[in-house]
Amino acid sequence: MKRIALTLAAALLALPATAQPGYFRVTGVASDDTLNVRAEPSADSADIGDLGPTATGIEVTGTNESGDWGRIIWQDGNGWISMNFLEPETLPAIPSTELPAGLLCGGTEPFWNIRYSETSALYSDIMGASVTMPIAGVMVAEGRPAFPVAITSGASGYGALAVIKPQICSDDMSDRDYPYSLTVILESEGKRRFLDGCCSLPLEAGSN
16 A cells, blocks of 8 residues: 555646635525526626526636636536625535545546545446445645545455545546546456546535
8 A cells, every 4th residue: 555655646746736626505596596607707608507596515616817707517518607696615525634525536448436425435437346435544645734635445345545636637528627636546356457537526416
């Protein structure tokens, strides 16, 4: 495990950090109305969707220069919502971290994902594997207040060491800007894999 940790540490040295995403709920929208999701940070931009008046767990990955509009992941790309109709929200977190419970991480070629709850990591992949691994330990990098975070988990012949940090990340298949990057050493039935991917909190984690 020490060798795995050193490998991940070396890989992360070249990765620039960015601001941590924020989490919000809709406010000030009538019960029979919705909050428009726009294609660009402007009220004149195309309306590409809507959030309900009680939507929660909204992950804002960045803002425009004025701070009036927040960027969110929407469908296969990004959308923009007015910050005037959002208020900060405190979400359940993975213990000893600032990561929201329900964070979904994944990668492509081949497709795989890990969903983190407060107590476990659910790994699945395109080959049909699915295993819930209890979280065994959490560490924050020395000298850092919150990130990068290393999470170890394992069960039933599987083990994983994941390092997560706030950093705009691309899945190379869509136009989405994910707010976290993830690097994982996964051990499965005696085999070791080195995986790299992105993470976000899906809107379904809230109430829309």
